[in-house]
Amino acid sequence: MDDNRGVRRHAGDAGRGGRAGCQRRHDRQHGRAGTPLRGGDKKGTGHAEALGRSRGGFTTKLHARCDAQGRPLAFVLTPGQAHDVQGFRPLMRMVADRIDALLTDKGYDADAIREELAVGKVEAVIPAKANRRNPAPHDRAKYRWRNRIERLFNKLKNWRRVATRYDKTADSYIGFVSLASALLWLPFVHVA
Numbered sequence: 001m002d003d004n005r006g007v008r009r010h011a012g013d014a015g016r017g018g019r020a021g022c023q024r025r026h027d028r029q030h031g032r033a034g035t036p037l038r039g040g041d042k043k044g045t046g047h048a049e050a051l052g053r054s055r056g057g058f059t060t061k062l063h064a065r066c067d068a069q070g071r072p073l074a075f076v077l078t079p080g081q082a083h084d085v086q087g088f089r090p091l092m093r094m095v096a097d098r099i100d101a102l103l104t105d106k107g108y109d110a111d112a113i114r115e116e117l118a119v120g121k122v123e124a125v126i127p128a129k130a131n132r133r134n135p136a137p138h139d140r141a142k143y144r145w146r147n148r149i150e151r152l153f154n155k156l157k158n159w160r161r162v163a164t165r166y167d168k169t170a171d172s173y174i175g176f177v178s179l180a181s182a183l184l185w186l187p188f189v190h191v192a
Contacts, residue, residue, distance in 0.1 A: 048170070049168070049169055049170045050077035050078055050079055050170045050173075051079055051080070052078075052079025052080040052081040052082060053080060053081050054080030054081050056080065057080075058080065059080035059165070060077055060078070060079065060080060060165050060170075060173070061077070061078045061079070061080060061082060061084070061087065062075060062076075062077060062153075062156075062162075062177065063075065063076040063077075063078065063084070063087030063088075063090075063091055064076075064091075064149060064152060064153065064156075065091045065094070066148060066149050066152050068145070068148070069148070069188070070148035070149070070151050070152050071152075071184065071185055071188060072152055072156075072181035072184060072185070073094075073097075074091055074094035075174055075177055075178065075181070076090045076091050076094075077170050077173065077174055083107070084105075084107030084108055085107070085108060085110050085112070085113065088108055088113055089116075092116070099122055100122065100123060101122065101123035101124075101125050101139075101142055102117055102122050102123070102124055102125065102126070103125040103126075103142060103143060103145055103146040103149070104125070104126050104146070105126075105127070105146070106126070106127050106128070106129050108126055109126050109127065109128055109129045109132065109136075113126070114126070114136065123139070123142075124136070124138070125138050125139050125142045125143050125146075126138055127143065152184070155184055156177065156180055156181065156184075159176070159180045161176055162176065162177055162180055
């Protein structure tokens, strides 16, 4: 009988008795696949930096809020795979001004958002998704004004650094987006 039963041996000790499969293999020659012991994201990457996988690759979603003239007011970053609804609450909390109507695209069509807007007495100008059983009506004349936010994104994406996100950290990326948006406010400084 072997006195060293259950004790793991180095791979060089494989032929010296004991049960087969008890030998400890060196480095990456494990018997089965698995993650490293540490696991998880590296420090400062992944969800903390608003990076995630989407159809377009490893990306970030930039959610923006603007006024009626198309001037940027607030920005929120979410990972690429995140749904648009996740950017709604932070944007609504950032700017405390009273608004009469909120114009968004179909990505923000959710009962929770509509209820929150109803509580705040804000008109929801959100077209219903195609798969909604009871589509909520929206004001089509007001919805035409939504092109202001699309124009804002077009102006921001003229900056290559905003369009492609070369920045590693979310703070540096949102900082440059804020700088670019400040330049968009310059023509309105004397008017305001």
